[in-house]
Amino acid sequence: MTFQKERxxxxxxxxxxxxFANGLQQRIRPLGLAPAQFMTLLALWDEDGLTQRELVQRLNVEQATMANTLIxxxxxxxxxxxxxxxxxxSQSIHLTAKAVGLREPATxxxxxxxxxxxxxxxxxxxLVFLDLMRRAIASMQAG
Known part of the structure; x- marks a missing residue:
């Protein structure tokens, strides 16, 4: 049986x-943001003052990747x-006024x-599509 990528x-x-990432990148580039920065800002907009370790855990990225993004x-x-x-x-990471001001245009x-x-x-x-995506993600996280 041959591999059918559409299945x-x-x-x-x-x-x-x-x-999706390419489209988002084009939309946030005029704001001076890269996708990794936007992802990090989403976490900090939810809870300012997280540590680098907490960001790594919440965003499921490598420590080195997060370190470079934060730099x-x-x-x-x-x-x-x-x-x-x-x-x-350890250090906590806090948003500047500039980052707070980007929340609405970036989101x-x-x-x-x-x-x-x-x-x-x-x-x-x-609603069904998003629910199915969440279920697939949960299945992969569980096993």
Whole structure:
């Protein structure tokens, strides 16, 4: 039996993710953001003051990748590092006013990309599709 990429969940998910990432990148680039920075900002907009280790865990990225992202974000004036109040050996990552100001335009860019991705879906289909995606993610995380 030959491999049929159009019937492969992995191929389709990967293809869709690349298309989505490219579209999002084009939409956030005018804001001066890269996708890894946007992903990190989403976590910090939810809870400012996380440590690098907490960001690595929440975003499921490599420590080195997060370190490089944070260096760029600090350089770009999006974050500042402070000594962690409970653990002087670590630093907490805090948003700057610039990063706080990017929340609405950046999340609007993501909403626009989501809308493009789901064009042609009814509201019920969107809900089912998102639920199926969450279930597939949960299955892969479990095993």
């Amino acid at each position: 492969s969940a992995g191929f389709l998910a990967n293809h869709m993710a690349r298309l 760029r974000m600090e350089r770009d004036g999006l974050i500042e590092r402070r000594l962690h109040p409970e653990d002087g050996r 609007q860019a993501a909403r626009s990309q989501n809308e493009v991705a789901l064009t042609g879906f009814s509201e019920d289909e969107r």
